[in-house]
Amino acid sequence: MRIHVIQTGIFAIKSVQPEGRGKGNPILNIVLDKNWTEPLPIFAFVIEHPEGLIVVDTGETARVAEPGYFPWWHPYYRFGLQEWVQHEEEIGPQMRAIGLDPRDVRWVLLTHLHTDHAGGLAHFPKAEHLVSRSEYTYAKGTGGLFRGYPSNRWPRWFNPTLINMQPEPISSFPVSYPVTRAGDVRFVPTPGHTVGHLSVVVTTSEMTYFLAGDASYTQALMLSEKIDGVSPDRATARQTLERVHAFCRATPTAYLPSHDLDTPDRLANRKVAIASSTPTAVMVGAV
Ligand SMILES: [Zn+2]
Numbered sequence: 608m609r610i611h612v613i614q615t616g617i618f619a620i621k622s623v624q625p626e627g628r629g630k631g632n633p634i635l636n637i638v639l640d641k642n643w644t645e646p647l648p649i650f651a652f653v654i655e656h657p658e659g660l661i662v663v664d665t666g667e668t669a670r671v672a673e674p675g676y677f678p679w680w681h682p683y684y685r686f687g688l689q690e691w692v693q694h695e696e697e698i699g700p701q702m703r704a705i706g707l708d709p710r711d712v713r714w715v716l717l718t719h720l721h722t723d724h725a726g727g728l729a730h731f732p733k734a735e736h737l738v739s740r741s742e743y744t745y746a747k748g749t750g751g752l753f754r755g756y757p758s759n760r761w762p763r764w765f766n767p768t769l770i771n772m773q774p775e776p777i778s779s780f781p782v783s784y785p786v787t788r789a790g791d792v793r794f795v796p797t798p799g800h801t802v803g804h805l806s807v808v809v810t811t812s813e814m815t816y817f818l819a820g821d822a823s824y825t826q827a828l829m830l831s832e833k834i835d836g837v838s839p840d841r842a843t844a845r846q847t848l849e850r851v852h853a854f855c856r857a858t859p860t861a862y863l864p865s866h867d868l869d870t871p872d873r874l875a876n877r878k879v880a881i882a883s884s885t886p887t888a889v890m891v892g893a894v
Contacts, residue, residue: 608654608657608811609654610653610816611653611655612650612870612871613651613653613666613702614648614649614666614696614871615649615651615665615666615667615692615696615697615701615723615726615727616690616691616692616693616696617647617648617649617690617691618647618667618689618691618723619644619646619689620637620647620688621636621686621687621836622640622642622643623636623637623640623642623836624836625644625824625825625835626824626836627833627838628836633836633837634682637682637683637687637837638682638687643689646691647866647868648866648867649666649690649692649865649866650664650666650863650865650871651664651665651666651724652664652807653707653712654792656787656792658788658789659712659714660713661712661714661715661716661786662698662714662715662734663807663818664717664718664725664865665698665715665724665726665730666724666726667690667697667726667727668729669692669697671722676757677722678757681752683755690723692726697727698730699730709731712731713735714734714786715728715734715735715736716737717736717738717767718797718804718819718821718822719738719746719800719801719804719805720738720743720758721755721756721801721821722757722760723865724821724865725756725761728761728762728765729762732762735768737767737768737786738768738769738770738805739769739770739794739796740770741798741803742804743767744803745802746758770794772784772794773785775790777793777808778854778857778858779851779854780795780854782795782796783796783808784805792808793808794806795808797820797822797850798847799822799834799838799844799846799847800821800822800823800837802839802840804820804821804822804847806818806819806851807820808854814859814861815859815860816861816863817851817854817860817862819851819863819864819865820865821835821865822847822848823848823851823864824864824867825867826869826873829864830852830880830881832848832852834848855879855881856881859879860880860881861874861877861878861879
């Protein structure tokens, strides 16, 4: 099994978004914040697995530069987001550059449906797309558009498999969803950043990789269990961060969020989130 990280451009968001500021309306907090983050990477992942090619999130599309791509009336796109993506930075061309054909992808796993995770869907018309039922329900249609998901830009053929968690605990998570038959690639529920947010746990004989999506924007924010500025449900977000933290304490884990500058280094050099982790077997399917 081999995991590749692919950077599909950069974005800047308001400072209040990754770190949060406690209470108040998230969108209003973002609109009123005058400070932008430094440009941050938009990462996606490709896993070469014996059961087939797996993509985790699809990154962003260069189409974001087209006038009117995002709804002009939505305050988040107008005041809260700047993105820079070149055509050759999209996930399709980048996969071809490393000798992988996007048409060979078996599964596209979506941590959530925000634009910078679902923007590259058009590259994978033949794959099976997996997303949580609650995320898809929340993101689709006109309602989803208002809630900040550009559902009008999803490819017409986009008809994802909606997954339900199985009673298969893994470490601190009481349920999970096995993607591969081997059970070494599985979804765990990490709601908070969005209602149906998922993360992907990849277990190898050497260590575990936690593909976190936006469960937190950085590893430091996960370790300090700091809730971000867009989570609609703070209690749920807190519980998720506690669970992810506990997972990293129990198991040597490389923690790989989608916008953390250190994600490629952690992946390449197998750097664990908590160095003092003592190797313990990951309890897959234990009752
Ligand atoms: Zn997001």
